[in-house]
Amino acid sequence: MSNPIVFQCSHRAQGNSNNAMNLFLEGVREAGGEADTVLLRKVEIKPCRACRVCEKDPASPCALQGKDYALDLFENMLNAPFVFFAAPIYFYHLPSRLKTFIDRSQWVYARKMKNDPEVAERPVRPAYMTLFAGRSEGDKLFEGARLTMKYFLQSFNLELQDPMEFRGFEKIADMERHPEAAERIRALGKQAWQTHAG
Ligand SMILES: Cc1cc2nc3c(=O)[nH]c(=O)nc-3n(C[C@H](O)[C@H](O)[C@H](O)COP(=O)(O)O)c2cc1C
Structure with a gap:
């Protein structure tokens, strides 16, 4: 199996999701x-x-194959022992870049529905997530x-664990006010590695 993958899905560089990515990585390390x-x-991602x-x-490639990185990332997700997503809430939902990525997984979904063994027979693995809302x-x-x-x-046989949901996180440095x-x-990253990859 390949490495776990940590997705930072905020449109801003230095924010809560970025802090969450770094903390989760600290735990893994x-x-x-x-x-x-x-x-x-x-x-x-188109x-x-x-x-x-x-x-x-479903045996035919996605029409956008080779035109961007979506399919490479999906391939990695199919092989990862676990994944982690850190994302903000925008208008009561996921940020548009992440949603664009998700829509492209219709290709993975279609293959799973047709019982393509490369997708349908992947082991069930956990997915972790933090969500930040202002x-x-x-x-x-x-x-x-x-x-x-x-x-x-679900198309990847990745099972979403209860996301960690944080309210009242608005400013870039809000994590400093919340050491807990x-x-x-950090503990989630550590536990994820110890339980599913170590
Ligand atoms: C386009 C946009 C839409 C937002 N919509 C919401 C919202 O619907 N509800 C909310 O609580 N916060 C909303 N926020 C605030 C963000 O969720 C908040 O600032 C969050 O901490 C951003 O995460 P980040 O630091 O990882 O970028 C929005 C922010 C932006 C930029």
């Missing part, structure tokens, strides 16, 4: 492990064209993000 990182804001080629013939209120603040991530990851949150994320 503390356990003696290593992980690959993906800064989604720096990766070119939007799904809804051409339906993958649904008509607001401190709103019952359904994280609901859309959680549902979308659950079903996106930082410690939870």
Whole structure:
């Protein structure tokens, strides 16, 4: 199996999701492990064209294969012992770059539906997530993000664990006011490596 993958999905460089990525990595390294990182804001991902080629013939490649990095990242996700996503909430949902990436996984979904063994027979593995929202209120603040991530990851046989959801995180340095949150994320990285890769 290859390395775990850590996705930083915020559109800003130095923020809460970036801190979460670093803390999770610290935990992995503390356990003696290593992980690959993906800064989604720096990766070119084209939007799904809804051409339906993958649904008509799952053996055929995605029409956008070779035109960006989406399929390479999906291949890595299929082989990783676990994955971690750090993302902010934008308009009660996931940021658009992450959603664009997710839409492209229709190709993986189609292959799984046709029982392509390269997808359908991947072992079930865990996916971890932190979500940051500026607001401190709103019952359904994280609901859309959680549902979308659950079903996106299912195509890869990745099982979304209960995301760590943080409210009232707005400013870039908000993690400094919450050392307990930082410690939870670090511990999550450590435990993920010890349990699923070490
Ligand atoms: C385009 C945009 C939309 C946002 N929408 C929401 C929202 O619906 N609810 C909320 O609580 N915070 C919202 N926020 C605030 C972010 O969730 C908050 O600043 C978060 O800490 C950003 O995470 P980051 O530091 O990882 O970039 C929004 C921020 C941006 C830039």
